[in-house]
Amino acid sequence: MKIAPIIHAIQKAKKSGEQIDYRLVHTGQHYDEKMSETFFKQLNIPHPDVNLACGGGSQAEQTAAIMLAFEKEILANPSDLVVVVGDVTSTMACSIVAKKLSIKVAHVEAGIRSWDCSMPEEINRMLTDSITDCFFTTSTLAGENLLNEGHKKEQIHFVGNVMIDTLRANESRFQQPEVWKELGLSPKAYLVMTMHRPANVDEEAKLKEFISSIDDNTNAMPVVFPIHPRTKAILEKAGIQMKNIHLVEPLGYLEFNYLVKHAKGVLTDSGGITEETTVMNVPCITLRDNTERPETIDIGTNELIGTDPKKIKPALEKLLAGKWKQGHIPEKWDGKAAERIVSILCHSL
Numbered sequence: 001m002k003i004a005p006i007i008h009a010i011q012k013a014k015k016s017g018e019q020i021d022y023r024l025v026h027t028g029q030h031y032d033e034k035m036s037e038t039f040f041k042q043l044n045i046p047h048p049d050v051n052l053a054c055g056g057g058s059q060a061e062q063t064a065a066i067m068l069a070f071e072k073e074i075l076a077n078p079s080d081l082v083v084v085v086g087d088v089t090s091t092m093a094c095s096i097v098a099k100k101l102s103i104k105v106a107h108v109e110a111g112i113r114s115w116d117c118s119m120p121e122e123i124n125r126m127l128t129d130s131i132t133d134c135f136f137t138t139s140t141l142a143g144e145n146l147l148n149e150g151h152k153k154e155q156i157h158f159v160g161n162v163m164i165d166t167l168r169a170n171e172s173r174f175q176q177p178e179v180w181k182e183l184g185l186s187p188k189a190y191l192v193m194t195m196h197r198p199a200n201v202d203e204e205a206k207l208k209e210f211i212s213s214i215d216d217n218t219n220a221m222p223v224v225f226p227i228h229p230r231t232k233a234i235l236e237k238a239g240i241q242m243k244n245i246h247l248v249e250p251l252g253y254l255e256f257n258y259l260v261k262h263a264k265g266v267l268t269d270s271g272g273i274t275e276e277t278t279v280m281n282v283p284c285i286t287l288r289d290n291t292e293r294p295e296t297i298d299i300g301t302n303e304l305i306g307t308d309p310k311k312i313k314p315a316l317e318k319l320l321a322g323k324w325k326q327g328h329i330p331e332k333w334d335g336k337a338a339e340r341i342v343s344i345l346c347h348s349l
Contacts, residue, residue, distance in 0.1 A: 001039065001043065001162075001163055001166045001253065001272075002085040002086055002108060002109065002162045002163060002166070003024070003045065003085055003162075004039075004043040004044070004045045004165075004166050004169075005162050005165035005166055005169065005337070005338035006083070006085075006108065006162060006338045006341060006342065007022065007024065007045055007046065008044075008169075008338065009338040009339050009341065009342040010022050010342055012339075012342075013342050013343075013346060018342075018346045019346070020342070020345060020346050022083075023049045023050075023077055023079065024045075024046060024048045024049050025048060025049065025050055025052065025070065025073060025094075026048035026050070026051040026052065027051075027052045027054050027066050027069070027070065027090040027093075027094070028051050028052050028053040028054045028055045029054060029055060029062065029066065029088060029089055029090045038252040038253070039252070039253055042170075042252050042253050042254050043166060043170065043253060049077075050073055052065075052066065052069035052070060052073065053069075054066045054069055054090075059089065059120060062089050062093075063089055063092070063093045066089065066090055066093035066094065067093045067094075067096060067097050070093065070094050070097045071097045071101070074097060074098065074101060074103065075101070078103075079098075079103060080103070080104070081103065081104045081105070081106055081134075081345070082094060082095070082098035082103055082104070082105050082106070083105075083106045083107075083108065083345075084105065084106070084107055084108070084128065085107075085108040085109060085162070086108070086109050087109070087112075087121040087122075087124045087125045087128070087292075088121070088124065089120070089124060091107070091124055091125075091128050092123075092124040092127050092128050095107070095127075095128045095131055095132065096127075096131070099131045104133040104134065105128075105131060105132045105133050105134070106132065106133065106134040106135075106136065106345070107128055107129060107132040107134070107135055107136065108136045108162060108341065109136070109137075109138055109161075109162070110125075110128075110129055110132060110135035110136055110137055110142065110146065110156075111129065111135060111137045111139075111141075111142030111143055111144075111145045111146040111156070112125060112137075112138065112139075112142050112145070112292040112293060113125065113126075113142075113145050113292055114290045114291060114292040115290065116289075116290050118199070119197075121271075121292075122292070125292070129146065129149070129151075130149075132155075133155065134155060134157070134344075135151065135155055135156045135157065136157050136159045136337075136341050136344075137156060137157065137158050137159065138159075138160060138161040138293075138295075138330075138332075138333075138337075139158070139295050139330060139331075140158060140331070141294065141295065142158075143156045143158055157340070157341075157344050157348075158332065159332065159337045159340040159341050159344070160331075160332030160333055160334060160336065160337030160340065161275060161330075161332070161333045161337055162337045162338050162341070163272055163275050163276065164275065164276075164279055164333045164334070164335060164337065165335050165336070165337050165338050166253075167257065167276055167279060167280075167335075168279075168334075168335035169335065170253070170254060170257075171257075171261075173254055174254050174255075174257050174258035174261060175252075175254040175255050175258055176255075176258055177248075177251055177255035177256075177258060177259060179224060179246070179248045179259075180258075180259075183222055183224065183246055185222065185224070185262075187262040188262065188263070188264045189221065189222075189264065190221060190222045190223065190224060190263060190264060191218060191221060191222070191223045191224070191263055191264055191265050191266065191267060192223070192224050192225075192259050192260055192263045192265075192266045192267075193214065193223050193224065193225040193245065193266070193267045193268065194225070194226065194266075194267075194268045194269070194270055194273060195207075195210070195225075195227075195231065195267075195268070195269050195287065196228055196231065196269065196270065197269045197288070199307070200269050200287060200307065201228075201230075201231045201234060202234070204234055204237065204238045206307075207231070207234055207235065207238065208235075208238050208240050209309045210287065210309050210312070211235065211240050211242065211245060212240070212309075213309040213310070213312040213313065214244075214245060214267060214312055214316070215242050215243060215244050215245050216313075217312060217313045217316045217317070218244045218316060218320070219320055220244060221244065221264065221320065222244055222245075222246055223244055223245045223246065223267075224246055224248060224259055224263075225245050225246065225247050225248065226248050226249065226250050226251045226256060227247045227248070227249075227250070228250065232247060235247070257276065257280075260273070260276060260277060260280065260282060261280050261282065263282055264283070264319070264320070265282060265283035265284065265285065265319045265320075265324070266282055266283070266284045266285070267284075267285045267287060267312075268284065268285070268286060268287065269286065269287045269288050271291060271292055271293050274286055274291070274293055274296040274300070274302040275293060275296055275300075275333075277296075277300070277301055277302065278295075278296045278299070278300025278301050278302060278327055278329065278330070278333075279300075279329055279333060281301060281326075281327060282301060283301050283303075283319050283324040283325075284296070284300075284301050284302040284303070285303055285305055285312075285315045285316070285319065286302055286303065286304045286305065287305065287306075287307060287312075288304060288306070288307065289304075289306050289307055290304070291304055295330045296330075299327065299328050299329075299330050300327040300328070300329075300330065301324070301325065301326075301327035302327075303315065303324075303325070
């Protein structure tokens with residue numbers, strides 16, 4: 001989702017005569033069909049030049065596997081610059097390998113912070129940014145975070161949000177999923193839910209309390225929950241009975257965002273989804289104690305309610321009563337972030 005618009009912008013720049021080329025490396029970190037291959041197909045991303053097949057294992061095992069494989073890859077195919085995106089294990093691992101080989105690193109979505117080091121993603125962000133040469137940020141606050149960490153102003157480029165580039169480029173292509181007819185859904189008459197963070201889903205008792213609080217307070221409005229198989233297994237083991245929450249298989253990008261766009265609201269513990277709901281003007285309840293994307297709260301449609309299940313009822317009452325706040329779209333979230341990034345890569349580095 002984050003690399004697609006950059007690839008398309010590079011291809012466009014190359015056709016217009018710019019001296020730029022790329023090699024697309026898929027580490028294999030997200031190896032599930034719905035998490036990887038489907039996105040390549042739906043978002044029209046060229047097949048990767050190589051798949052390092054480093055899926056599975058613990059955090060340490062996966063980091064080590066990616067570093068070993070990427071080192072061989074970059075030695076066999078030298079590069080002037082390694083561009084990494086987001087905050088996954090691959091982002092950190094490939095950055096370390098590149099820097100140790102004296103190759104410059106550019107980080108897309110740099111500088112965002114939750115200040116919560118219990119989150120693996122926060123460690124990935126901080127370590128990656130500590131050795132990055134060129135920072136592409138989604139907000140002015142992200143740039144301020146980087147300046148406060150000692151980075152130079154000329155290294156930081158406020159370009160906007162590539163996730164929104166992808167959203168805008170594909171909004172007209174959103175596809176109604178099969179579950180729409182199966183559940184008899186209609187616009188603004190259902191909720192969408194996602195939950196994947198280990199702190200929320202790995203403890204059976206806590207997950208059960210979350211699910212029960214949501215299920216009991218939707219006023220019989222259906223809740224569509226695309227669920228990871230591991231989380232589904234925990235729910236089944238707990239024997240939780242649900243009357244309004246409907247578990248469905250993970251969805252592709254186009255199908256999932258069709259649901260989000262037409263939903264009454266979203267409940268999530270994801271960061272990226274809060275950006276998409278902000279741009280699509282869909283109310284969003286975030287089940288976390290902190291966020292690395294405060295602009296979705298200060299400017300957008302997101303509200304952070306924490307991880308206390310008791311906070312769910314009043315938040316849902318407010319949302320269902322139509323009393324949710326009106327949001328606005330943050331600066332430079334206009335679908336042109338990748339164009340800015342590639343222009344800087346061509347002319348300023």
